[in-house]
Amino acid sequence: MEIRRLEGIFLWYLVCVFAISANAANINHLNIWPMPKSVSYGYGTLHLSNEFELRTDGSKFADASSILKDAFKRSLDVLRSTHELEFNASKIDPLLVLKGIHVVVSSPSDELQHGTDESYELHVPAKGSPPYARIEAKTVYGALHGLETFSQVCHYNISSRGIQVHQVPWTIVDQPRFSYRGLLIDTARHYLPVPVIKKVIDSMAYAKLNVLHWHIVDTQSFPLELPSYPKLWDGAYSVPERYTFADGEEIVSYAKSRGINVLAEIDVPGHAESWGVGYPALWPSKDCKQPLDVSNEFTFKLIDGIISDFSKIFKYKFVHLGGDEVNTSCWETTPHVRKWLQKNRMNGSEAYEYFVLRAQKIALSHGYDIINWEETFNSFGKKLSPKTVVHNWLGGGVAQNVVKAGLRCIVSNQDKWYLNHLDAFWQGVYSNEPLTNITDPKEQALVLGGEVCAWAEYIDASDIEQTIWPRAAAAAERLWTPYDKLAKDPEKIKSRLSYFRCLLNQRGVAAAPLDGYGREAPLDPGSCYMQ
Template sequence: MGLRNNLYFLGQIILSLSIVSLAAKKVDNEVNIWPMPVSVSHGNRVLYMSKTFELKTNGSKYKDVSGILKDGFSRLLDVIKAGHVIDDHSGGGVHHLTQIQGIHVVILSPNDTLIYGIDESYKLLVPAEGKPVYAHIQANTVYGALHGLETFSQLCYFNFKNRKIEVRHVPCNITDQPRFSYRGILIDTARHYQPISMIKKVIDSMAYAKLNVLHWHIVDTQSFPLEIPSYPNLWRGSYSASETYTMADAAAIVSYAQRRGIHVLAEIDVPGHALSWGIGYPQLWPSRNCKEPLDVSNEFVFKLIDGILSDFSKVFKFKFVHLGGDEVDTSCWETTPHIKKWMNEHKMVQSQAYEYFVLRAQKIASSHGYEIINWEETFNNFGSKLNRNTVVHNWIGPDVAPQVVAAGFRCIVSNQDKWYLDHLDTPWQDFYMNEPLSNITNPKHQKLVIGGEVGMWGEHVDGSDIEQTIWPRAAAAAERLWTPYVKLAKNVEEVEGRLSHFRCLLNQRGVAAAPLNAPGREAPDGPGSCFMQ
């Protein structure tokens, strides 16, 4: 290689190192918390973590009998160490730094039942001085305290010179609470099976971004992977015997999520998207040649739905259940003689039979203590007939949510043009700027938007690529759903560095988050610092 080429490559290396150095300095000077809290004030001092860093709870009404807080503290230690070996000796030039001895957590409520709308607020104080120095978290519930622990973790860094954990930006005073009570991710285990270990990894990563609802789209046309004890033949609709979940598996997932402050919303999508149901019970199909939607004229269909929801009620304790109701093509009913006869006898046309099915399924769900979420087509077709407690799930476009809340219904926003993760050409900037209250100005109507959700539909996603398809774009939506509107950036360039830092933090914690500036889930575009991708 010639001298000119050698000098060129040497220059490129020096330039790259300079960029990385500048990026590191920028990261060092910023308070890189994601999502941004309601209020942050901070200094520039540094503490380092004592090797006996501990959790104190004296003065707390919460006794942690179930170990939720203790486990959360253990996870905190794991993520801030990020696999590094901490120097337990007192040397390394750190004598001049003040040690932080632990975190003192005071929780005002003794109850750790996870209910929808629970208080998730917290206050975090990290003082610069004290005898001894402790960080302080105060929260009304243990779930607010978990959010406080997550925020504290993002103030911590491994110092490679002295091999210790630093706590930066001290003194630090943070007050925080979520903007919306529903902050979700949908995962789809029907188009591709997701291993239980991967579902748990998704739950862990949701907690890092302070998302609180895992919408589990369990079954669909292609497969029925969940055991239903009341109707065991439904399991025959799975892809294979090993690509299934027992009810005990489902209960374990619900418990795992609950201990991290995350609800699990179960969905069965009826009457469409249910061809797989008939593998085990062919009588659910209108006919052998016409297998969707479910046979509206067959009483066994509703008996089976009742059995499913009865089994659900023993495991899925979230107050809501999702009944789908989208993309229903009723032409099959019109061309099936016995259903056509039934509709004539009941003086119904296809659209009325669709309405009948959805409303009857709603009554069954209500009888098991659930409030119902339905996709927006149910509102678009017969909104005034829906149960008044229905939450309408907007997904098709941005114009429906204002109509839903104006009609007095609650709404979840998931408009596909901005918040569908399977749309790989939708960049993180669009996820960040998608505003759930767009064109909703009446304060009473704004309160009916309970939150939003990003959709990780599974046609092209399995255990090999789900994490990099979700992250970091879901994090952009997470800040939109957590942070007060007045604190959100009006220009995405203002948050790019902080989001890039969070993406690298996810990587350090073992989450396969894709590069920030690549579309969808592409690999890095050549060598470079994580912070510059």
């Protein structure tokens, strides 16, 4: 009898050892993207009820604008969209059926702003007792992330013809590493229809990106209606390729309901030739159309009107004022501007500084903090407003200098995070570290995060999704997941990223294969998971 008891203990010990080692071995192969801060799981399986429901009792969040309710419906829609469901719950042990998800949000507010708490906890029981998964979050936007993670641990089962949750029980405790996790789209080089922008926003939410940087206007076109100066959108490519003021409001509202802020950009004083189509006085001359005329007070009056209109649409804390690639030779060779420079004892470089700082003051007067491209810091950093965020794009080492100067920084270095560079491979995107050579915790805190950029000289509605995805997902994990959980060798996460790419395809997102150049077509027939 004693021998049998010892044999039983030994077998139990072997099972435990096997389970623990299997858990450790499989943790890197969990198909969740981006990888959460903390994950534990088991080996059971639950079935989602055909009447899977949302419960919110105990939550302080009233959901007056239906953010949570709509997000829950979207989660069910993406789960149910891959196959027709034929699951028969009557043939399953009731304890193995999950009836719904209970979401508890402790803040009553739906305000979305920089620094909004995005943390959440997700718990899925081993058996349906209680028969509900549970999400706890400080804000509704943390709850949205929890719903996205839950959707990724659910899978269609070809045998049961229903949705299952494998590897239960789940306990996931999660929060983002950086507060700014951005994607830039450019509607000046090519117009993007509103439904296309909305699809991009949807896909951002799947990867937990939270800032859509909308580079609305540039040299080539000015497509946005602004009531203060209604002739500005005369600079659009055509009448159909325009956004109404209401379109702008709709895009912001749509993004907010998915936990995404919209950062608007006007790029001044350069990259602004299109402004003068409607208001030619903004051009230094007919032969020299940018930078905007620094000598004309109307220029700054118009900028004030634009930012005033922006403040009615774009509620994010920041506005992007550009400031990059300014060639002042136009000012110095145009007679009336040259005369103004001489009168004010300025050369071209000093006038560039004057313009940028005056534009900053205008934005500050409307309650915005400012983001400027790094040339402004490289040229006259100490004179920038202390409320400036410097947007690094040219090269390495800039972020270090910015934070040493006490300013905040966003990283988008072009060799790694410019998605229009089709030779920016996913491995380099994943490995690009915003805190490179920044070791002081106080300086690290000044790095708000980073942003991948899809500049649109060669991008329009026909190819934007496969240009962005899946490479943007590699950056999304770098910006979300704790540093010590990131793979030092990107190849170790390739299968998980490939799985996420296939998940995007299943959700209707035209994400390209991992291998090869950005947006390259599959090379041969084969499984999505092997490309």
